[in-house]
Amino acid sequence: MAKRTQKAGATARFGARYGVSVRRNSASAMAKKSKKYTCPVCQYQKVSRKSVGIWQCSKCDYTFAGGAWEPFTRASDANSRIMRRSVEGATTADMAYIAQQAAMDYERSLAESEEE
Numbered sequence: 001m002a003k004r005t006q007k008a009g010a011t012a013r014f015g016a017r018y019g020v021s022v023r024r025n026s027a028s029a030m031a032k033k034s035k036k037y038t039c040p041v042c043q044y045q046k047v048s049r050k051s052v053g054i055w056q057c058s059k060c061d062y063t064f065a066g067g068a069w070e071p072f073t074r075a076s077d078a079n080s081r082i083m084r085r086s087v088e089g090a091t092t093a094d095m096a097y098i099a100q101q102a103a104m105d106y107e108r109s110l111a112e113s114e115e116e
Contacts, residue, residue, distance in 0.1 A: 008023070009027055010026075010027055010030050010031070011023040011024075011026055011027045011030075014026075029069050032069040032070050033049055033069050034048075034049075036048060037055070037070070037071050037072075039057040039059065039060060039062060040062070040064070041057065041060055041062045042057060042059055042060040042062070044057070044059045044060075046058045046059040046060075047071055049071075050063070052068050053065055053066060053067065053068055054066075055071040
């Protein structure tokens with residue numbers, strides 16, 4: 001016999017209210033919020049959320065700012081790449097030239113694969 005209901009998890013408290021997509025988004029946000037993440041200093045999975053945007057490692061007591069639901073966002077990843085490149089000495093003009101060359105190489109490889 002077929003299973004009639006699905007497991008609701010943390011959003012079971014909402015019952016049948018608010019719609020399935022809202023409950024699904026809420027469940028994913030709550031799961032991200034309560035999950036343990038890897039500490040950037042000691043590399044242990046002990047980072048938990050203390051407040052909105054405040055994350056703390058319970059092993060080494062390292063506290064840092066992050067996203068509301070996850071400690072590392074796409075914007076923070078991009079920012080760390082930019083900082084690393086500036087420390088290593090590559091300028092934005094150099095990076096733009098490298099990106100332009102990579103795009104042209106990619107287009108050439110696509111054209112060659114289409115010809116074959």
